[in-house]
Structures are given as structure tokens and as C-alpha cells.
Amino acid sequence: MSKPSLREQLEGADIAPLLMVYVQLSGDRAELARYRSFIQGPWGWMENVPEALKTRLRDRAAALLDDLSAGRLQAAPAPGPDLLSEMVSTCVGQAVPGDYLPLIAHEMGLGGTPPIEVDWRVRPATQTLKEFHVVVIGAGESGLATAIKLARLGIGYTILEKNKAVGGTWFENRYPGCGVDTPNHFYQYSFEPNHQWSRYFSPRDELWRYLEGVADRYQLRPNIRFNTEVTEASWDDASARWRVLARAADGSTLTLQANALVCAVGQLNRPRLPNIAGLERFAGPAMHTARWDDTVSLEGRRVAMIGTGASGMQVGPSIVDRVARLSIFQRSPHWAVHNPLYHAKVEPGKKWALANLPHYANWYRFQLFWASGDGLYRSLQVDPSWPTPDRSLNAENHAMRERLIEHIRAEVGNDPTLLAKAVPDYPPYGKRMLRDNGWFRMLRRDTVDLITEPIDRIEPDAVVTNNGQRHPADVLVLATGFQADRLTWPMRIEGRAGRTLRDCWGDDDPRAYLGITVPGFPNFFLMYGPNTNLAHGGSAIFHSECQVRFTMLALRELIETGRRSLDVKPQVHDAFNERVDALHARMVWAHRGVGSWYKNRRGRVFATSPWRLLDYWNFTRVIDPDDYVFN
Numbered sequence: 210m211s212k213p214s215l216r217e218q219l220e221g222a223d224i225a226p227l228l229m230v231y232v233q234l235s236g237d238r239a240e241l242a243r244y245r246s247f248i249q250g251p252w253g254w255m256e257n258v259p260e261a262l263k264t265r266l267r268d269r270a271a272a273l274l275d276d277l278s279a280g281r282l283q284a285a286p287a288p289g290p291d292l293l294s295e296m297v298s299t300c301v302g303q304a305v306p307g308d309y310l311p312l313i314a315h316e317m318g319l320g321g322t323p324p325i326e327v328d329w330r331v332r333p334a335t336q337t338l339k340e341f342h343v344v345v346i347g348a349g350e351s352g353l354a355t356a357i358k359l360a361r362l363g364i365g366y367t368i369l370e371k372n373k374a375v376g377g378t379w380f381e382n383r384y385p386g387c388g389v390d391t392p393n394h395f396y397q398y399s400f401e402p403n404h405q406w407s408r409y410f411s412p413r414d415e416l417w418r419y420l421e422g423v424a425d426r427y428q429l430r431p432n433i434r435f436n437t438e439v440t441e442a443s444w445d446d447a448s449a450r451w452r453v454l455a456r457a458a459d460g461s462t463l464t465l466q467a468n469a470l471v472c473a474v475g476q477l478n479r480p481r482l483p484n485i486a487g488l489e490r491f492a493g494p495a496m497h498t499a500r501w502d503d504t505v506s507l508e509g510r511r512v513a514m515i516g517t518g519a520s521g522m523q524v525g526p527s528i529v530d531r532v533a534r535l536s537i538f539q540r541s542p543h544w545a546v547h548n549p550l551y552h553a554k555v556e557p558g559k560k561w562a563l564a565n566l567p568h569y570a571n572w573y574r575f576q577l578f579w580a581s582g583d584g585l586y587r588s589l590q591v592d593p594s595w596p597t598p599d600r601s602l603n604a605e606n607h608a609m610r611e612r613l614i615e616h617i618r619a620e621v622g623n624d625p626t627l628l629a630k631a632v633p634d635y636p637p638y639g640k641r642m643l644r645d646n647g648w649f650r651m652l653r654r655d656t657v658d659l660i661t662e663p664i665d666r667i668e669p670d671a672v673v674t675n676n677g678q679r680h681p682a683d684v685l686v687l688a689t690g691f692q693a694d695r696l697t698w699p700m701r702i703e704g705r706a707g708r709t710l711r712d713c714w715g716d717d718d719p720r721a722y723l724g725i726t727v728p729g730f731p732n733f734f735l736m737y738g739p740n741t742n743l744a745h746g747g748s749a750i751f752h753s754e755c756q757v758r759f760t761m762l763a764l765r766e767l768i769e770t771g772r773r774s775l776d777v778k779p780q781v782h783d784a785f786n787e788r789v790d791a792l793h794a795r796m797v798w799a800h801r802g803v804g805s806w807y808k809n810r811r812g813r814v815f816a817t818s819p820w821r822l823l824d825y826w827n828f829t830r831v832i833d834p835d836d837y838v839f840n
């Protein structure tokens with residue numbers, strides 16, 4: 210078979226990013242208007258471009274690329290702000306406000322703008338760098354990103370990782386159906402694009418392999434101590450160092466000294482087991498989703514699953530075909546949105562375009578950034594005059610509610626009891642918005658029971674509900690989430706004057722400036738810290754890169770100015786957290802009718818970011834030395 214021609218290859222590309230490639234390379238601005246009205250949103254399936262126009266674009270793009278590669282033409286200069294603005298809005302079918310342009314240009318590499326990297330302003334002496342050492346706790350995605358950027362600056366580091374492999378959550382979670390529900394071409398490092406993702410939302414194994422590959426390419430492994438769990442870290446003012454204690458798999462302990470400590474353990478690392486009477490007496494296998502035991506056969510067995518969050522949503526439909534009965538215990542329903550690409554494979558033509566067409570991958574990433582970004586932000590704000598505040602927050606949020614109900618109704622069929630159980634009574638986005646993984650359709654099956662009666666107790670062979678009904682079970686699946694409120698637990702992190710993080714935060718009230726630094730804990734940086742969870746969109750990796758960038762800026766400031774420690778000022782920290790609380794007070798996650806892992810017992814939202822992605826990116830691309838006390 211002969212190799213397809215360039216023109217043939219272009220058949221596989223989505224039209225909107227291909228149009229941007231064409232306009233960027235040719236400078237032919239007039240073409241944008243021709244296509245604008247047919248691009249109605251940031252996803253490929255929102256393109257409605259007539260065939261004749263598609264052919265026109267592919268013909269022109271092929272001719273242009275031929276001319277460029279033959280040297281008959283020169284690529285147009287990088288688009289200026291006006292053209293870029295018109296391009297970004299056309300590309301996503303929505304007006305993109307001007308204040309996003311710097312972020313878009315830098316993060317997506319658009320318009321020839323290089324991504325923001327932290328480099329030395331005045332390179333420190335080799336000896337200074339040699340003497341500075343950072344300990345990073347955790348080799349998950351944010352720990353690896355930290356290490357990569359430290360190495361780039363020539364700063365020495367050691368990662369202590371409790372597991373035998375890198376990957377953090379993507380190593381530990383291996384339950385059936387486990388995978389990412391953020392679009393993958395955005396849920397990846399901006400500096401390590403993968404054009405070969407097999408699916409738009411990749412399964413766990415592929416994500417884990419990606420992180421393994423990154424660790425190898427950047428040669429991080431020699432600096433990682435695997436099977437080594439940090440138990441304690443304490444700051445010593447006299448030496449301006451952290452003393453980090455860790456336990457190896459063989460029980461031996463080790464102590465490391467560090468000038469700075471980066472805690473990259475995430476919020477969702479320690480499983481939360483439900484406090485249900487009799488749990489320990491269950492006779493069959495009982496496993497938390499994050500501690501899945503592959504040796505347990507589910508074939509023909511009666512499985513009881515407690516919990517219907519993001520993990521349960523993926524497990525249920527993935528095991529239903531092989532179990533005899535699936536009894537699902539739902540304390541409260543979740544909203545779930547349908548995306549036609551959720552199970553789709555990335556077509557070869559798309560992979561080719563991503564890997565070979567200049568700028569295409571950047572434009573495609575920008576579409577995903579926008580699709581899962583701040584577009585939703587407005588709909589999550591309380592309208593004080595809204596007449597049904599229990600059910601929705603504002604007109605936009607209400608319209609979303611109606612669309613979601615329509616989807617559930619279509620999926621569960623003509624069963625009013627099931628519909629009533631499946632539709633949440635709180636506003637959309639109150640808990641994490643899930644992606645429908647075939648969940649609602651699964652609920653219709655004869656072998657599935659959706660049980661909403663609260664659980665009274667667990668017996669050796671059954672789950673018993675408050676109404677006395679026994680639900681026999683051979684295997685128990687606990688899809689009950691994580692102890693996000695006890696961030697950094699069970700480690701003991703002790704800052705100045707013997708005060709620990711637990712002393713500051715209590716059991717469930719973590720706070721930090723930008724989610725990164727805490728007063729009294731000098732040279733200590735949190736990744737995915739308090740109020741940095743993204744619940745309206747975005748990618749956790751995008752946010753990690755923001756936190757890593759800020760951490761590098763702080764270390765640069767410290768090292769270049771020859772000081773030994775930096776400690777965020779309490780008033781800066783407190784003022785920031787007041788703003789966080791004030792924003793949350795009028796956002797969906799603090800809604801009275803919602804219980805979620807985002808909130809603590811007093812209803813304070815401690816996990817989730819109330820900021821637009823744009824705000825957080827702006828906060829973390831600079832550091833104001835006046836916010837810190839340097840010594």
C-alpha cells in the first residue's frame with residue numbers, strides 16, 4: 210500500500226485546529242470568517258462545517274504546507290494580539306475575553322510565545338547550588354514535575370516515594386474501568402505532549418506508562434528512593450533546614466536534611482473507610498477502590514458496592530457484565546454529563562495531525578483547555594434573586610440541570626422510581642461532575658439494584674439497610690473516597706516553635722497561601738494543597754505546573770538573594786484565605802444542600818479552588834517578595 214499523500218492525511222484532522230494552522234502559517238485572516246458560524250463549541254463534535262468548505266480548507270492547507278516545505282513560501286510572522294484574539298474565539302466557537310490571551314499564548318505556545326520557564330536571573334555559584342538540596346515527598350505527577358523543574362535549574366533533589374513505582378494515584382488505583390475523566394491531551398504535562406494517546410480519556414495503565422516514560426526521559430529515577438515512606442519532618446531554625454524522617458520497606462529508618470521540602474502527596478491518597486457497624490466482620494473479600502485486589506474473582510458473584518462518586522461510576526459499569534448481582538448503595542446521587550468521546554479511540558488521522566502538523570497540537574490543547582476551563586465558572590455563582598435556590602443557582606446552572614435530567618431520563622427509560630433515585634436534588638456541580646460511564650443505562654439491568662435506603666450494618670454475608678432488608682453479598686467494594694480533609698496525614702510536619710500542621714489545621718481545616726505556603730513552615734511547599742482542587746474544569750496537571758512554577762520562583766528568590774529561608778507572612782496568608790472563603794460563600798460548593806469531600810464538618814470548603822484558572826495562573830506566575838519574610 211502506498212503512503213497516503215499529505216492531502217489524504219489532512220482528512221483526519223479536526224477542522225477548527227486545522228483552520229488555525231492554516232491561518233497561522235499563511236496569515237490569511239479572511240478565511241476565519243468563512244468558517245466561524247459552523248464552529249459552535251470547543252469539541253470536534255461541535256463542528257458543523259459543510260463538506261465543500263472542509264475540502265476547500267484541506268486543499269489550501271495541503272498546498273500551503275507543500276509550498277512551505279519546498280521553500281517556495283515563508284510562514285507568516287506569529288499572529289499579533291488582534292489576529293490571535295480572532296483566532297482563539299473562532300477556534301472554540303465562543304468569544305474568548307482578552308485577559309486570557311497571555312495565558313493562552315504562553316501555555317499553549319500560540320503565536321510563537323514560548324511557555325513561561327523559571328530561569329536564573331543571575332546564575333548562582335556552582336558551590337551554592339551544590340549545597341542546596343530539596344526533598345520532594347511523592348513521585349506522582351506533581352512530584353515528578355517538581356523534580357524536572359528543579360533539575361532544569363541545577364538544584365539537587367531527592368524524591369521519597371512510599372510505593373515501589375512512580376505515578377502516585379495512577380499507580381495505586383487499578384480498579385476495573387479506572388481512567389482519567391479529564392481530556393487527556395490536556396491532562397498531560399505542557400512540556401511533554403503525547404500525540405499517541407489511544408483514547409481521548411485514557412485508561413489507567415496508559416496514564417501510568419506515560420508517567421513512567423517521563424520519569425525515564427528526564428532520568429529522575431536515580432534521585433528517587435522507592436519504598437520509602439516519610440513519617441515526619443521538622444524545621445530547624447538554627448540550621449535553616451528540614452530534617453526528614455522516613456521508613457523503608459524493611460522497617461529501617463533514614464534521615465535526610467533538606468533546605469526546602471516539597472510535599473507532593475496529593476489530596477486523594479489515603480482511603481476513607483466508612484464507619485459502618487460490622488464492616489470488619491464481612492466474611493468475603495472487602496476492598497477499597499484504591500486498594501483493588503486483582504486476585505479476587507468477581508465472576509458470577511454477588512457484589513455490594515458502597516459509594517457512587519467518580520470511582521464508583523467507573524467500577525459499576527466495568528464489572529456489571531461478569532457479576533451475578535450488583536447491589537449499589539447510594540447515599541446521595543451524583544450529576545453526570547455525557548460526552549460522545551468518552552469511550553472513543555483516537556483515530557489514526559488525528560494522531561498523525563497531532564504529531565506532524567505544525568501548531569496543530571497546540572490549538573487542539575487550547576480547545577480542550579477552553580472546553581474544560583473557565584467557561585463554566587459563571588454558572589457556578591449564586592444569583593441571590595434566583596427563585597429555586599435549592600435546585601439550581603442561576604439561569605445557566607438551571608439550563609444545565611434540565612439538560613442533565615433529560616440525559617438521565619433518556620438513559621434510565623420509563624421508570625419513574627429509578628429516575629427519582631438517580632436525579633440529584635442539589636444544583637449541578639455541587640459535588641464533582643462525573644462523566645456518564647454507562648451508569649444510568651446500567652441501572653436498568655435486572656441484575657442491578659440501586660439502594661437508597663441508608664445502611665444500618667454489615668453482616669458476614671450481607672449489607673442490611675435501615676428498613677431491615679438484607680442484601681446478600683459475596684464481595685464488598687468500598688468506593689467511599691479519601692481523607693482529603695486530613696491533608697498530609699499521617700505524616701507529622703513540624704514547623705517553627707514545635708507547631709505542627711495538625712496544630713494549625715485541626716483535623717479538617719487545611720489552609721495555605723495560594724494552596725502552597727503556610728506561615729511558620731519556612732521553605733515548605735505544598736502541591737495540590739488546600740483550595741487547589743479543580744472542580745469546575747481544568748486539568749490537575751495544569752494546576753500542578755502553576756504550583757511548581759511558583760515554587761521555583763520562590764526558590765530562585767531565596768537562592769539568588771543569598772538568604773536561607775522564606776516564610777509567608779501571616780497577614781498575607783489570612784487575607785488570601787478570607788478571599789477564598791468570601792468567593793466560596795457565593796459558589797456552588799458551599800451550597801447547604803450538598804455534602805461532599807470538598808467541605809469540612811463546619812461546611813467550610815477547604816479542598817476546592819474558587820478561582821478561575823486564569824486567576825490562579827496569574828497568581829502563580831510571579832512572586833512578590835514582600836509577601837514573605839526572608840532570613
Ligand code: NAP
Nearest residue numbers: 388389390483516517518519520521540541641688689690
Ligand atoms: P467520593 O467522590 O468521595 O465518593 C465517595 C462515595 O462514597 C460517595 O458517593 C459517598 O456518598 C459515598 N460514601 C462515603 N461514605 C459512605 C458511607 N459511610 N455510607 C454510604 N456511602 C458513603 O470518592 P471517589 O469516587 O473515590 O472520588 C474522589 C475524587 O477522586 C473525585 O472527586 C475525583 O476528584 C477523583 N477521582 C477521579 C477519577 C477520574 O478522573 N476518572 C476517578 C476516581 C476518582 P455521598 O456522596 O453521599 O457523600
